[in-house]
Amino acid sequence: MALPARAQQSLPAFQQLAHDRWTMDDGLPFPGGYELAIDKDGFLWLGSIAGLVRFDGQHFVVHDRSNTPAMQGNLIRGIASDGTGRLWVGTERGVIFRQSGRFQALPALADRNVYALGADDSGAMLLSNDDAVYRVGPDLALEKILALGSVHLHLSHAGSNWYASTDGLYSEHDGQLQAQQLPGLGRGHVGRLLSQGDALLAGSTNGLYFLQDGQWQRHPDPALHKRILAMTDDGQGNVWISTEHLLMRLRGRQLIERVDVSELAPATRAMLVDPAGNLWMASHTDGLHRFWAGLGGYLPIAHEPTQAQFLWAVAEWKGDIYTAGTYGLARVEHGRQRTLPESAGLPIIYSLHPEAQQLLLGTVRGVYRHDGQQVQPVAALAPLADTRSNTFLRDADGTLWIGTSRGLYRLDRQQRLQRLSGTDNSTRWEIRALLRSRDGTLYASGDLGIWQVTDDGLQLLPLPHPNPGIYALLELDDGRLLAGARGTGQLYLHDGQRWLSLDQTRGIPRNEVYALVADPQGGVLVSGLRGAYRLDARQLALASTQPNAMLRVQPGLTLHKRQTPGQQVVCCVGGGDGRGLLHQGRYYLPASQGLYTLDTPMRDGSGSSQPRIELIQTGQDSHLPDARPLRLGAGERDLSIGFSVLNLSPLHWPRVLYRLEGYDDHWQELTADAAPLVRYTNLPAGSYRFHVTDAASGARTASQSFQIAPAFHETAWFKALAVLGCLAVLGISLLLNNRWNQQRNRHLEALVNHRTQDLAQANARLDALSRTDPLTGLNNRRHAATVIPQRMRLDPDSRTAPSQHLFVLMDVDHFKAINDRHGHEVGDAVLVGIASRLRQQLRQGDCLARWGGEEFLMVCFDLPAEEHVAVADRLLAAVNQHPLMIPGVATLPVSVSLGLALLPALPAGQAERWKDGICQADTALYASKQAGRSRWTLYRTELQAVRTG
DSSP states (O other), rough: OOOOOSSOOOOOGGGGGGEEEEGGGTTOSSSSSSSSOOOOSEEEEETTEEEEEOSSSEEEEETTTTOTTOOOOSSSSEEEOOTSSOOEETTEEEEEEEEEOOOOOEEEGGGSOOOEEEETTTTEEEEEEEOOEEEOOOTTEEEEEEEEOOOEEEEEEHHHHHEEETTTEEEEEEEEEEEEETTTTTOOOOEEEEETTTTEEEETTEEEEEEEEEEEOOOSSSGGGHHHHHHHEEESSSSEEOOOEEEEEEEEEEEEEEOOOTTTTOOOOEEEEEEEEEEEEEEESSSEEEEEEEEEEEOOOOOOOOOOEEEEEEEETEEEEEEEEEEEEEEEEETTTEGGEEOOOOOOOEEEEEEESOEEEEETTTTEEEEEEEEHHHHGGGGGSSSOOEEEOOOTTSSEEEEEEEEEEEEEETEEEEEOOOSSGGGGGGOEEEEEESSSOEEEEEEEEEEEEETTEEEOOOOSSSSOOEHHHHHHHHSSOOOOOOOOSSSSEOOSSSSSEESSSGOOOOOOOOEEEETSSSSSEETTEEEEEOOHHHOOOHHOOOOOOOOOOOOEEESSSSTSOOOOOOOOOOOSSSSSSSETTTTEEEETTEEEEEESOOOOOOOOOOOEEEEEEEHHHHHHHOSSOEEOTTTTTOOOEEEEEOOOOOOOOOOOOEETTTTSSSSSEOHHHHHHTEEEOOOOOEEEEEEEETTTTTTTOOEEEEEEOOOOOHHHHHHHHHHHHHHHHHHHHHHHHHHOGGHHHHHHHHHHHHHHHHHHHHHHHHHHHBBBBTTTBBBOHHHHHHHHHHHHOOTTTOOOOOOOOEEEEEEEEEHHHHHHHHHHHHHHHHHHHHHHHHHOOTTOOOOOEEEETEEEEEEEEEEOHHHHHHHHHHHHHHHSSEEEEEEEEEEEOOOOOEEEEEOOBTTTTOGGGGHHHHHHHHHHHHHHHHTTSSSSEESSEEEEEEEEE
């Protein structure tokens, strides 16, 4: 298998690696695994005792007996690729291989315990069962190459083939099989083999062995005398080895690192290093793990384990880095924080402000100064002894401005202290940041917003949102002002005329901003409670020149990877001066219990995404992507399109956009927690092209064209004949009118009028047919898609409170089983019967439609609060409580599952958001199905309110 070259830089010490983990809470279908592989396309595969999953960096795709017909066993016995790129998977009941997007079984080894051993030197796949080892030929024929049973490992090394079985370790050269003797192994066995240059390593139940000068030797280090669970070579001269509790790094024969991972990734059964140099580990009990070279380092606070300390500020003073917090004042020395004894007993230090001869310490009870030897209170600021000091600014004339929890103070050159804002001790006057711009203007900010400080007092500037909580201010190189908000979690940029909001709609991650740190390249590091990211100069320019442009941020640190890409940490804090700085090419950011550092320039490791269309499902038929347009029949109107966006980079989270050209007017965005699958129902005949891309990485767009053949009544011939027929009738009428005498003129005019009326009625019937489902008589999707957005529009002149609308998506439980057992005629009768019962529950003015297949949609407009519960219960009772009377079957019990979603009335310009109700109801319907069917689920911020009808 040809993979891209690996990164040239070795991973740093394990304790400095960033760590990501996926468990069952993140979509992994089982607790852990013991087989790992990367296929030719770059997908990661994980095998376990419960099946197989494919991982693209965001989503897990499960393959097991329930959804993969070729797969007869769930116990995975090896995953490997051959020279052609086919992926082979051994199981306890045969072997399967993946080619052109589909798994196929190898009939010759069906119902046998089969190991996929990997490719030999020619690229052919080697398989083994209880009797022998086989080579798979180009035509998938099996060639028996070794009469050795229960082989679970194969490795080509130094011109020989090495095989490990339950009976021992063997080497094969020129057809000669020789048993190997490992000293002290006894009744143990070899579970891992690894070739590293000229060295051959064997991991066994008795530890690690080396082959040297034709003799096996046990590694002398006692740490490597335990059972070896996994081994991998990182391509940089290192071998990573795991035991039940330890992870070790070996370089040559020397053990250079040993880490206890019993709490982090216990019982690691498989490891690999991907082409980008990231270390992947599969824990048997604790999920899938990725370790990678992070963006920076971490300096914890040195304190006793029983003392919970917090770091609040960082500053550079006289060439050194100082930190402060609940523990007092500390200086960073040799990569550690050393607490200064002279700061013992101080109140909690909240801010640091460096000056030439002193370091000002803003505490929760007054202001202190540190001169390098001792710490003393600032006498002139004694009135602030019961006030938290957040920020300082020293003017050229010596005036000191102090932002506190009670407002803004000024200490003039005569050491006179004056309060400039606030009339009481309320924290609503709190000042969090001060800025003197290049033109001399003084700005102060806090929870209420931004003030401009003048001789006449403080003037509050108009911002897009009230009470935004501005905790950070920065003047950019071009004079524009940038403000970071803790309250609204966004940025505000003043372009010289107005304040612009930079939020998630512009590509800016939500973050309770504490600090804005400028760098020499014109960029800005933004840090806050949810992490840190960087905006470069070009993006800051686009923010003003193209107000609707999506901005791209450079990932840094993140609290939640699913919300913002980056290195997952708990960062960053602050609130006063010292919330972040750039020192000697490195960012320093305070965290709760330590100091994070980010190297510059920040590494852009987002990688290039690879979007692809995986499958188009139409009813019972599946269509694989093809360069040519797919041709679908007239009855294939309901489609499910599956896709993926491959990107295993730890610094990337995709923004997946999709669009069905010919149906969707605009690109649709896949929500972060949604599966990469979209459904379309009742599509009209015509030509379509489906597109999917990753807007977060500038990836190429994957596309697939397909055509849906028209039904007879939709063909051009039918429409032409209908028009000709109408014209013929009209022509005959005119001819008769000319031939008949004057006495029959009135009669002929009446006849023409009558024919014209018939034509109008026919057209009306055709329009009704196009909006009606022919089987159930209900409205169809087209009708619903027209009516719903019209009814949901918010009346701008209405004086009543905006109402809510209930979306109910219903699916007949086990409908396929009904069709399979009783036939499609009974299935149609079931749909007609359910439609009749639903029609009886319809309020006047509401919308009921057959949404597609066995799905029905009901939208209740202007529904009173909490009425959705009664509606859902009525619908379940109407369908589920009484069996249907079906001719030829007598009675047939049926049930439906419901998915509910509540949407408010939509303002003008947001009519398309009605589709959110469909998506949310569909997600809730899926939850009802997963929970056991015959129930309803309401979608809110999380699925809730599940009841059984």
